[in-house]
Amino acid sequence: MKVNFDKALKLLSEGHLVGVPTETVYGLAASIEQPEAIKNIFKLKQRPFFDPLIVHIHSMNQARELVLDADFEILEKIAPYFWPGPLTVILNKTQKVSDAITSGFPTVALRMPSHPLFLKLLKELNQPLAAPSANPFTKTSPTCFEHVEKYFPELPTLDGGSCNIGIESTIIDLSSPGFLSLCRPGQTQLSKIKNRVPGLTIKKATSGSSPGDFKQHYQPEVPLFVIYNMDEVHQFKDQKYELIKLSDSPTDEARKLYSYFHDIKKETETLVLLWQQDKNNENWAPLWNRIEKASSN
Secondary structure (H helix, E strand, O other), X not given: OEEOHHHHHHHHHOOOOEEEOOOOOOEEEEEOOOHHHHHHHHHHHOOOOOOOOEEEOOOHHHHHHHEOHHHHHHHHHHHHHHOOOOEXXXXXXXXXXXXXXXXXXXXXXXXXXXXXXHHHHHHHHOOOEEOOEOOOOOEOOOOOHHHHHHHOOOOOEEOOOOOOOOOOOEEEEOOOOOEEEEEEOOOOOXXXXXXXXXXXXXXXXXXXXXXXXXXXXXXXXXXXXXEOOHHHHHHHOOOOEEEEEOOOOHHHHHHHHHHHHHOXXXXXXXXXXXXXXXXXXXXXXXXXXXXXXXXXX
């Protein structure tokens, strides 16, 4: 259900859920100051309560209220280069962030989005918003208003056009002093972060404390299978399948990936994706992360 900016602002201030556009994917937003609304995010998405939410802010002043002073100091070194933008940072939280949002963890995942409409909403509301992707748990994230409407026809949603990045933000964990963990790859690359903040030791991410940390995720309505050369496609000859071939541009393919999953024909029984890229390459790793979790093989 499409709503205008003023209506979205009013609904959020009254404790309702609103679909919101970001540069990555559309989010299912609620004010962190509305406990019932936070519960309703989990309920509508059928998301387990042990999966923490990302909190979205519009300024460093807001961040200062949500994270401990020592963590804020490291954030100040990174934020000028990557915020607003597709980077989520996990830091130790203050009591202003409820355990319901962080699934009981002492950390909070923070992001400052760059979508102008969402930033304006955050500034005028002047309350941080928890906003996971606006889709049922484990399903493909939405990258336009129509995708959200397909999942949740009655959800008031602010239409901000198609997302210009198309996959979720990079998530890094900086909650341990002197250490950095990559929890989820995205368009903000780890090498660029390390260049801006030298001296951090890279360590393996701890399972569970990061939003969306599941083996199965982003899944389309029909099974998705990955093949590595065209000879393998013969195994699907008895099915009505659609073949996805990626171009040479990881940026373009990130923007289009979830549309491939959403816009399948009614008669399609199987999606088959031809993967011939280097999954360890920093440009392609974010796509491989989503494709591997979305696939059935």
